[in-house]
Amino acid sequence: MKARAFSYVRPVTIAEAIDAFAAAGGEASYIAGGQSLVPALALRLQAPECLIDIAHVEALRGIERQGGRLRLGALTRHVDAHDDPLIARYAPLLHLAAPHVAHPAIRNRGTLGGSVALADPASEFPAMMLAMGAEMEIAGPEGTRRVPADAFFQGVYETAIEPGELLVAFHIPVAGPHHRCAFDELARRRGDYALVGCGVMLAMPGDVVEDARIAFLSVGPTPVRARAAEVALLGSRLDEAAIRTAQTALAEDLDPTDEAHVPATMRLHLARVLLGRLLGGLGAAT
Numbered sequence: 001m002k003a004r005a006f007s008y009v010r011p012v013t014i015a016e017a018i019d020a021f022a023a024a025g026g027e028a029s030y031i032a033g034g035q036s037l038v039p040a041l042a043l044r045l046q047a048p049e050c051l052i053d054i055a056h057v058e059a060l061r062g063i064e065r066q067g068g069r070l071r072l073g074a075l076t077r078h079v080d081a082h083d084d085p086l087i088a089r090y091a092p093l094l095h096l097a098a099p100h101v102a103h104p105a106i107r108n109r110g111t112l113g114g115s116v117a118l119a120d121p122a123s124e125f126p127a128m129m130l131a132m133g134a135e136m137e138i139a140g141p142e143g144t145r146r147v148p149a150d151a152f153f154q155g156v157y158e159t160a161i162e163p164g165e166l167l168v169a170f171h172i173p174v175a176g177p178h179h180r181c182a183f184d185e186l187a188r189r190r191g192d193y194a195l196v197g198c199g200v201m202l203a204m205p206g207d208v209v210e211d212a213r214i215a216f217l218s219v220g221p222t223p224v225r226a227r228a229a230e231v232a233l234l235g236s237r238l239d240e241a242a243i244r245t246a247q248t249a250l251a252e253d254l255d256p257t258d259e260a261h262v263p264a265t266m267r268l269h270l271a272r273v274l275l276g277r278l279l280g281g282l283g284a285a286t
């Protein structure tokens with residue numbers, strides 16, 4: 001199949017991009033890296049009349065520390081999430097997750113904005129935004145607003161971004177020397193979407209967990225925060241008993257559905273195995 005014919009515009013400012021969407025009467029799609037959108041066009045899963053190429057909008061670029069936050073422009077590519085030293089230092093979950101996203105050719109073009117705007121529940125970066133407590137900066141005809149990751153992901157491929165709005169940047173609380181972070185996933189083959197993935201971020205100024213954020217991918221319609229497991233870890237020394245309690249608590253946090261080759265019980269089991277490995281590794285490092 002081929003994509004339907006479409007018109008193409010290349011704005012250089014956010015305002016031009018938003019105006020172009022309105023001018024197309026809403027029958028438009030923004031395109032960033034094109035790694036998800038182009039296959040969707042070719043399969044006619046999407047058939048916009050107009051493509052608005054945002055790759056030349058300078059305000060969507062940049063990787064910069066701003067006080068206690070790291071600002072990442074929406075056009076930050078997957079490959080930058082792995083290679084950039086500021087991201088590796090201040091948002092290590094993105095650095096750790098990046099090699100698990102697709103393949104090098106896709107990572108060279110795919111953007112964080114595209115991945116998070118698409119909000120595939122099996123994607124790594126949306127779940128890591130949740131684990132890090134990022135805020136999403138969104139621009140629309142009425143101006144700019146910020147939405148915390150906890151309120152951003154609303155359903156399968158559904159986010160707080162309204163039609164015509166543009167994801168501009170991520171504002172991520174910077175990780176400090178007292179943070180311990182880990183990411184891993186279980187997939188049938190490397191490069192496949194994960195059966196289960198998990199990112200953990202612990203604040204441990206000493207040998208006791210003072211704060212915990214844990215987010216899973218591929219366990220439900222959106223990325224999922226494991227709040228009961230987080231609570232189970234607070235005040236603990238990350239010993240075996242605490243890790244077992246957190247693993248058990250996942251039954252309260254996760255409610256996966258049965259799928260053809262992956263029963264819900266198996267996914268919950270894999271999530272527990274994965275969390276145990278990640279916490280065990282962080283505990284051993286203390």
Ligand SMILES: Cc1cc2nc3c(=O)[nH]c(=O)nc-3n(C[C@H](O)[C@H](O)[C@H](O)COP(=O)(O)OP(=O)(O)OC[C@H]3O[C@@H](n4cnc5c(N)ncnc54)[C@H](O)[C@@H]3O)c2cc1C
Nearest residue numbers: 030032033034035036037102110111113114115117123167
């Ligand atoms: C073979 C293959 C394997 C893959 N494997 C994985 C994987 O393992 N894990 C994973 O996470 N992903 C995977 N992907 C998806 C890949 O990471 C995509 O690049 C990414 O999801 C989309 O980023 P993009 O910049 O290419 O967005 P695009 O394809 O350009 O856009 C995707 C969607 O987001 C919208 N959009 C883009 N930017 C913005 C913005 N700034 N504001 C508002 N809306 C915007 C577009 O309108 C479109 O609806 C895979 C893709 C392929 C083709």
